[in-house]
Amino acid sequence: xxxxxxxxxxxxxxxxxxxxxxxxxxxxxxxxxxxxxxxxxxxxxxxxxxxxxxxxxxxxxxxxxxxxxxxxxxxxxxxxxxxxxxxxxxxxxxxxxxxxxxxxxxxxxxxxxxxxxxxxxxxxxxxxxxxxxxxxxxxxxxxxxxxxxxx
Amino acid sequence: xxxxxxxxxxxxxxxxxxxxxxxxxxxxxxxxxxxxxxxxxxxxxxxxxxxxxxxxxxxxxxxxxxxxxxxxxxxxxxxxxxxxxxxxxxxxxxxxxxxxxxxxxxxxxxxxxxxxxxxxxxxxxxxxxxxxxxxxxxxxxxxxxxxxxxxxxxxxxxxxxxxxxxxxxxxxxxxxxxxxxxxxxxxxxxxxxxxxxxxxxxxxxxxxxxxxxxxxxxxxxxxxxxxxxxxxxxxxxxxxxxxxxxxxxxxxxxxxxxxxxxxxxxxxxxxxxxxxxxxxxxxxxxxxxxxxxxxxxxxxxxxxxxxxxxxxxxxxxxxxxxxxxxxxxxxxxxxxxxxxxxxxxxxxxxxxxxxxxxxxxxxxxxxxxxxxxxxxxxxxxxxxxxxxxxxxxxxxxxxxxxxxxxxxxxxxxxxxxxxxxxxxxxxxxxxxxxxxxxxxxxxxxxxxxxxxxxxxxxx
Numbered sequence: 001x002x003x004x005x006x007x008x009x010x011x012x013x014x015x016x017x018x019x020x021x022x023x024x025x026x027x028x029x030x031x032x033x034x035x036x037x038x039x040x041x042x043x044x045x046x047x048x049x050x051x052x053x054x055x056x057x058x059x060x061x062x063x064x065x066x067x068x069x070x071x072x073x074x075x076x077x078x079x080x081x082x083x084x085x086x087x088x089x090x091x092x093x094x095x096x097x098x099x100x101x102x103x104x105x106x107x108x109x110x111x112x113x114x115x116x117x118x119x120x121x122x123x124x125x126x127x128x129x130x131x132x133x134x135x136x137x138x139x140x141x142x143x144x145x146x147x148x149x150x151x
Numbered sequence: 152x153x154x155x156x157x158x159x160x161x162x163x164x165x166x167x168x169x170x171x172x173x174x175x176x177x178x179x180x181x182x183x184x185x186x187x188x189x190x191x192x193x194x195x196x197x198x199x200x201x202x203x204x205x206x207x208x209x210x211x212x213x214x215x216x217x218x219x220x221x222x223x224x225x226x227x228x229x230x231x232x233x234x235x236x237x238x239x240x241x242x243x244x245x246x247x248x249x250x251x252x253x254x255x256x257x258x259x260x261x262x263x264x265x266x267x268x269x270x271x272x273x274x275x276x277x278x279x280x281x282x283x284x285x286x287x288x289x290x291x292x293x294x295x296x297x298x299x300x301x302x303x304x305x306x307x308x309x310x311x312x313x314x315x316x317x318x319x320x321x322x323x324x325x326x327x328x329x330x331x332x333x334x335x336x337x338x339x340x341x342x343x344x345x346x347x348x349x350x351x352x353x354x355x356x357x358x359x360x361x362x363x364x365x366x367x368x369x370x371x372x373x374x375x376x377x378x379x380x381x382x383x384x385x386x387x388x389x390x391x392x393x394x395x396x397x398x399x400x401x402x403x404x405x406x407x408x409x410x411x412x413x414x415x416x417x418x419x420x421x422x423x424x425x426x427x428x429x430x431x432x433x434x435x436x437x438x439x440x441x442x443x444x445x446x447x448x449x450x451x452x453x454x455x456x457x458x459x460x461x462x463x464x465x466x467x468x469x470x471x472x473x474x475x476x477x478x479x480x481x482x483x484x485x486x487x488x489x490x491x492x493x494x495x496x497x498x499x500x501x502x503x504x505x506x507x508x509x510x511x512x513x514x515x516x517x518x519x520x521x522x523x524x525x526x527x528x529x530x531x532x533x534x535x536x537x538x539x540x541x542x543x544x545x546x547x548x549x550x551x552x553x554x555x556x557x558x559x560x561x562x563x564x565x566x567x568x569x570x571x572x573x574x575x576x577x578x579x580x581x582x583x584x585x586x587x588x589x590x591x592x593x594x595x596x597x598x599x600x601x602x603x604x605x606x607x608x609x610x
Contacts, residue, residue, distance in 0.1 A: 075539070114537060114538055114539045114541070115537055115538045116538065117538075133539075137540050137543060138539055140543050141539045141540075141542050143487075144478070144485075144487075144542070144543065144546050147477075147486070147487060148480050148481075148546075
């Protein structure tokens with residue numbers, strides 16, 4: 001297992017985003033124990049994703065355990081629907097050592113299902129949604145839906 | 152007298168002399184009380200909810216000391232104004248291209264009609280637009296106004312000149328008569344560079360149109376909206392709200408905006424201000440203040456939109472305006488205002504407001520969602536129908552802003568508010584004047600800064 005290290009800068013980021021250290025540790029532990037994670041060998045970087053309660057947490061961390069970023073989103077994966085194998089990324093799926101590429105996944109939130117773009121591969125059940133998508137598009141979409149449903 | 156909550160300066164509505172004034176709370180309302188040594192005591196309602204008056208101060212925002220008023224220091228009309236007291240830079244400029252009009256409304260800020268025909272020449276206008284593009288930070292927002300600017304056949308050339316001089320966003324302030332009557336005119340305006348239309352739209356009641364504008368304009372207004380839709384020219388509806396005439400139309404106007412979302416981007420209510428041409432001197436019951444307007448919005452929308460959905464922008468004085476931003480979905484207005492909370496003290500609020508006008512709030516939300524970020528992948532499969540990005544895109548296209556700004560007249564002008572003014576009229580000589588001061592007129596309708604505008608044009 002990896003010892004999770006959270007610097008003061010990352011601690012502030014977690015606080016801004018409402019993510020606890022426990023969420024981070026549980027996500028990293030899951031990725032390490034199952035190898036259901038993505039790795040970037042050249043950068044010695046890891047990317048673990050875990051659904052905890054009503055949210056999905058994503059943590060990127062170095063081999064040393066130092067967390068570089070963490071983010072979360074409420075949309076839940078329903079199904080991976082499309083594989084765009086020609087749009088590749090340097091991230092590798094750790095369990096099968098398969099290079100990942102662009103996928104499209106149906107994600108659901110309060111009864112609304114929409115497609116999101118992510119990284120993945122045929123051997124991975126996990127959709128690795130990028131940070132910008134999670135903290136921008138999906139965050140705004142979630143908020144708009146919440147407001148709409150609450151109106 | 153009630154409780155004095157502040158000292159300020161104001162104007163005598165008879166002679167326009169600067170006089171000392173007090174803000175006074177009486178029976179839960181805020182009044183401006185002042186005395187002119189020559190013309191006596193005046194007491195005018197300015198805000199009909201004293202508790203809310205102090206609550207909105209939470210939204211005040213640091214101002215940026217302007218440089219544009221230094222040019223007045225030598226020859227400002229000192230009886231009315233000390234330019235060195237201004238505290239806020241420019242967020243929006245108004246350029247009046249004519250003082251003539253094709254209507255003669257009983258209520259008119261500019262006292263315009265067809266007997267007036269002072270059209271600023273192109274060289275003067277070039278100087279005014281240049282003043283804006285050199286003195287105001289980007290994005291520059293200009294409202295082309297008058298009188299009625301569309302009476303000028305060279306208006307497309309004027310707009311094109313402004314765009315050529317790097318004015319980023321041009322809003323056309325119009326009664327819509329020519330937009331309605333002349334097929335293709337909306338397209339001509341759009342092609343010239345007009346980015347949106349600021350369309351007077353006071354009521355759905357034909358008899359009330361006759362009282363406010365002297366003629367039933369309803370069909371013309373609706374035709375103007377349709378012609379703008381055909382041309383893809385966005386509209387902001389601008390109802391002036393006059394007690395006793397069209398307060399009951401507030402809900403209908405909002406409903407009309409919702410039904411025409413996509414082409415109508417906003418409704419900007421203007422509680423009546425008594426400058427320019429007005430039928431009579433105002434009494435207390437002739438004013439509707441911002442809190443009353445918000446309560447009417449709540450009542451007439453069945454609670455769909457509440458006063459709690461509105462906050463001042465904090466760009467001008469917090470008592471000058473209020474704004475609610477949201478989107479229309481399945482026929483309902485969904486407010487997003489409070490998601491933004493109070494702005495950070497480090498924010499350049501005038502820039503934020505300019506960007507808001509320039510980009511519309513829908514675009515700002517889209518930008519926040521990464522839709523307008525050129526570095527991110529944007530294939531059709533990523534942002535088309537059925538995607539999360541597509542959902543944000545659809546909802547932001549239905550963005551609607553509902554706002555209100557209560558301009559000050561010589562009866563209720565509070566120089567404490569005037570100091571924070573961010574809407575500046577551009578004079579023919581390129582100098583800037585706070586909007587309410589430019590329009591301030593006495594009981595006979597005489598407006599010194601408007602007279603100066605005419606005098607400068609004749610030179």
